[in-house]
Amino acid sequence: MDYLNTLTKMASCECMDAYVAALRSAPLSLLVLGGLGTVVVLKYAMDLAKLVFNLTLRGGVNIKKFGAGTGAWAVITGASDGIGKEFALQLAQAKYNVVLSARTESKLNTLASEISSKYNVETKVVPFDYSHATSADYEKLGAELAPLKVTILVNNVGTNHEFPVSFVEENPAVIESIVNVNIKSVMAVTRLVAPKMVAQQQGLILNVGSFAGLMPQPLLSVYSASKAYLLTWSQAVGRELAPHKVHVQCLSTYFVVSAMSKIRKSSWTIPTAHEYVRAALRRLGNPGGASTPYTSSPYSAHAIMNWVIDRVGSPSFWVNKAYATQASIRKRALAKKAREAGKKDN
Numbered sequence: 564m565d566y567l568n569t570l571t572k573m574a575s576c577e578c579m580d581a582y583v584a585a586l587r588s589a590p591l592s593l594l595v596l597g598g599l600g601t602v603v604v605l606k607y608a609m610d611l612a613k614l615v616f617n618l619t620l621r622g623g624v625n626i627k628k629f630g631a632g633t634g635a636w637a638v639i640t641g642a643s644d645g646i647g648k649e650f651a652l653q654l655a656q657a658k659y660n661v662v663l664s665a666r667t668e669s670k671l672n673t674l675a676s677e678i679s680s681k682y683n684v685e686t687k688v689v690p691f692d693y694s695h696a697t698s699a700d701y702e703k704l705g706a707e708l709a710p711l712k713v714t715i716l717v718n719n720v721g722t723n724h725e726f727p728v729s730f731v732e733e734n735p736a737v738i739e740s741i742v743n744v745n746i747k748s749v750m751a752v753t754r755l756v757a758p759k760m761v762a763q764q765q766g767l768i769l770n771v772g773s774f775a776g777l778m779p780q781p782l783l784s785v786y787s788a789s790k791a792y793l794l795t796w797s798q799a800v801g802r803e804l805a806p807h808k809v810h811v812q813c814l815s816t817y818f819v820v821s822a823m824s825k826i827r828k829s830s831w832t833i834p835t836a837h838e839y840v841r842a843a844l845r846r847l848g849n850p851g852g853a854s855t856p857y858t859s860s861p862y863s864a865h866a867i868m869n870w871v872i873d874r875v876g877s878p879s880f881w882v883n884k885a886y887a888t889q890a891s892i893r894k895r896a897l898a899k900k901a902r903e904a905g906k907k908d909n
């Protein structure tokens with residue numbers, strides 16, 4: 564009752580009258596600005612709530628739904644090390660037979676033995692160099708895969724510039740290799756397995772992308788552009804294949820401990836490959852912090868960073884920041900090279 568009385572008094576008090584009068588006399592532009600501000604704040608609040616939901620209550624599609632334990636196969640490119648090796652181990656643990664492909668046959672054989680003894684699934688080792696593969700090589704790969712019921716493809720293989728370097732100074736062979744490994748392999752292997760996934764109305768295609776595709780990286784321009792290609796292509800082909808129950812997802816990835824990243828110690832923002840893949844498989848179909856369709860930033864710390872990059876700062880801010888970071892990495896890499904060359908001379 565007291566509350567009602569206070570409200571009535573407030574409504575009749577002079578300050579309220581003054582407030583209403585001020586509102587009435589405010590220029591229309593001010594009211595429109597206030598309204599727009601409210602809409603923007605509400606949008607950010609809803610986006611933030613979505614991120615929190617994605618990383619807490621929302622799970623993912625069960626990885627077993629693609630025929631686990633029924634003789635279905637997962638193909639993993641770049642499976643001998645790092646993220647690809649972890650995908651092979653964790654998909655085998657989920658009861659998929661696995662096709663392991665990379666250059667180093669001995670590493671693939673060791674991994675295949677570990678997988679068959681630990682998880683009792685079938686393995687197939689396919690040594691393959693994606694940097695020099697010809698159409699005939701891909702035809703042979705297709706013949707190897709033809710008898711298998713492939714329901715999962717992990718387009719993981721990737722290669723990067725040795726260290727930051729300007730496009731005009733980069734070795735043409737490196738440029739060609741990055742394009743072949745990061746783009747051509749994805750197109751070619753997907754064309755080998757996706758038609759069958761469409762026919763069987765079941766499939767999962769995971770493309771291992773990078774924050775370098777989200778934020779252009781000067782001095783790593785070809786790598787960065789190859790990952791941007793993957794990000795756009797995944798969205799387009801994801802939409803095409805969705806009606807056929809083939810799920811496509813580009814994994815928007817920040818640093819992970821691996822040979823490629825040259826990072827050996829994990830931290831809150833840099834998971835081990837094991838932690839990263841566990842998050843990716845637990846959050847299938849869950850965008851995490853990514854805002855583009857058919858994309859996921861599944862590891863929580865990466866998701867938060869992805870969310871911020873998409874909303875804070877302008878593209879020119881991020882490209883300038885990336886340039887400064889890569890230029891400083893280049894300087895340190897050149898100094899290290901010079902020190903090593905000095906040691907050799909002595």
Ligand SMILES: NC(=O)c1ccc[n+]([C@@H]2O[C@H](COP(=O)([O-])OP(=O)(O)OC[C@H]3O[C@@H](n4cnc5c(N)ncnc54)[C@H](OP(=O)(O)O)[C@@H]3O)[C@@H](O)[C@H]2O)c1
Nearest residue numbers: 641643644645646665666667693694721818819821823824
């Ligand atoms: N680690 C990160 O911080 C990070 C961040 C963002 C995105 N990514 C992406 O994650 C993916 C995996 O990277 P990673 O860090 O796990 O790398 P990694 O530990 O260096 O492993 C790369 C794998 O690819 C294979 N490979 C490399 N070149 C190949 C070629 N020409 N032909 C066939 N296989 C080849 C390697 O085996 P062989 O040497 O035996 O061929 C190895 O199995 C890449 O697409 C990368 O761009 C990584």
